[in-house]
Amino acid sequence: MPVRLAAALVLLAATFGPALAVTPQERLADPALEQRARQVSAGLRCLVCQNQSIDDSEAPLARDLRVLVRDRIKAGDSNTQVTDFVVARYGEYVLLKPPFGLHTALLWGGPALIFLAGAFGVWRIRRSAAGKGVGESLNAGEQAELARILDKG
Amino acid sequence: MLVEIAHFALAMALGLSLVQMIIPVWGVRRNDIALARVGEPAAISVFVLLLFAFGVLMYAYAVSDFSVQNVAENSHSAKPMIYKLTGTWGNHEGSMLLWVLIMALFGALVALARTSLPDRLRAGTLAAQASVTVAFLLFILFTSNPFNRLDPAPPEGNDLNPLLQDLGLAIHPPLLYVGYVGFSITYAFAIAALIDGRIDAVWARAVRPWTLVAWIFLTLGISMGSYWAYYELGWGGWWFWDPVENASLMPWLAGTALIHSTIVMEKRDSLKVWTILLAILTFSLSLLGTFLVRSGVLTSVHTFATDPSRGLFILIILMLFIGGSLALFAWRAPMLRQGGLFAPVSREGALVINNLFLAAACATVFIGTLYPLALEGLTGAKISVGPPFFNATFLPLLIPLLLLLPFGQSMAWKRGDLLGTAQRLAVAIGIGILATIGIFAATYGGPVAAPLGIGLGVFLIASALWDLGERIIGRASGARAIWSRAIGLPRSAYGSALAHAGVGVTVIGIAATAWATEDIAVMKPGDRMTNGRTAIVLQQVFPRTGPNFRELVGRFRIEIDGKERGEIESTKRTFITRNNMQTTEAGIRTFGVSQVYVSLGEIQPDGSVGVRMYTKPLMLLIWIGSLIMGLGGALSITDRRFRVATPAKARSPKGPQGSTGGPSPQPAE
16 A cells, blocks of 8 residues: 555556557557457556556566457458457466456456345345334334333332 | 554554454453453554554655665655655565554544444454454565665665556545455444444444445446546546456455445344345455455556565465354354344345345456456466456446336335335436437437436436425425425435435436547647537647656647637656656646546657547546435534434334434435
């Protein structure tokens, strides 16, 4: 925690110099294709950085990947094809959005599971509390207890 | 010599913390008030000793005493004085010392607080808190001593990481620490209550101001950190879902749930067990954050130095305090008596839903941050969990929470009325819908989700103000009656309205990021870059020398609608004192709450320079909103009921300004 964000800064930028990731020379002439290239790049992790997409990173490897992505797009690949191509080369680690699968079932399902479990817990507690009743009439034992207290008083 | 005395003061503080940890518990057991109160002077002394130690370290930085290893490794004589001073906590050892110093400060404040804290509770709290202080002082003395000497002393220091040489370092970490460490007090209160086996509205009232203080500072700390990242990193992002950020977001979410559940506990004597658990979890998440960052598990530069013994030590502290407190909870919590009942549709019910969403959101961040570590540890498979995951899982939990917020805020305690609440909110709902439609029409063809986001933000603000207005005006007639009601309304009612409106402001700022633009070009002096109504003209590029860096400056003229609106200087710095490391200093110019952001890229062989220009409409609202939230929290702390030492039961529960805080008198029944 100390200097947490500072630390984030250190790693996000320091290691790889100032951030000005996509350089003008890399850009594709066709704005629609360039737009797609940026979309794809934003979902790909810079492998030598901490939690940074290749679109944001200055690292040479990120630059190579950006160029690769643009080459594939120019060659007529769809976005998914480009992504699959990169994953085939570098593995799932390159995806900032983890794929759905057995090994990520708890990751993707976890939040909903916890929410539902919490909702169920609240419902259960409510039901047992409602059993005791707000404003219900007293049962025999409670009547007796009340009478005892009133008598004492 | 001074440094050795400071080292000794650390050891003394450890000894006194042990006293503070053990004697009061013994005193409480023997029913000996004098012994039980030993914790108070001990806590104050520990604080004074640590303040001295920290002061000495800061002095060593100020005079660049490179015979102290910590100073030599992290400072430089040419560094500007302000960064020498803030550099005290810009490193592992110094930041840990700041951590325990703030911890001791909170201990001393509990000892000094002139509230109606029962003696047993105060003694137990101080003892529990001291146990954490002891653990961290041991950690500092054995693995992270900032007072180690170097012999011979090097002639010059290594300098501080240039990214940390910024005013942000002066503001962000101390705020964040006060937030983190502040939750240790809440934790200590919970432990004391569990040991004592007694927990009631008095406990909730005693804890609430501390929770609010911690929450305010954590809110501001996270927000200032985000702004720092925004202007320092040079690509205009403000939240990256980085594990380090997540580590601070988790206690914030849990803490936000906690300040809401303590309200229920204070007002209605309900949700006790859950509140205790939350208090434990919130601080546990702070400790987890410490572990994540300090241990090097995140394999990165932000551990300042990776030393496995430190990681192991913190892991032991973590397991001891989290495991121990949860075990204590499992043992004692069933003995706590549950309190007031309430109908599902009621203020309490709404706050339960608030807690459900916040806890699930917190769990989501937890899973997203730790799942890759766990998966790699268990199966060796490496995956990345980045922003797309959090956007897909966190937002679906946050948006319903925000949509429901105004309903909970204006619902009655015990038994509410959904239809009636909706009717009361009709105006705010209408304003929100109109804002959405209006913005959608005005920006037709642009991003679709953004107008909805703006509408949500407007709805939050409008409903907070409307609800407040209704409480003040109500059925009162005449300026005098309204004035007296406005005075009579508890400060915490204003506080919660303000904080909720602040959430709305932040939501608007976040929604508006959808309209931000980005342009990249290679420019030569005289070139112009235009986007919409905004244009920049590169005037000149020139070198400049600072105290410990050289920089290349690009000076731009800004034009909006063709009219000149001032200049921006954007620079690239090279730190000669630190291996020629480079940083970008973005040029930012603010117009109202919108910004134009220019950052400089590589200089090309022909003398031209890569330039990135962003326009950021309404961007500042993100942070202004969080400031408003903090202000709301501060207003709540000044509420009368925290200053007046009256037990809850002594007051009329339905009095106009009575024991209720967040909300006002019960709406007409």
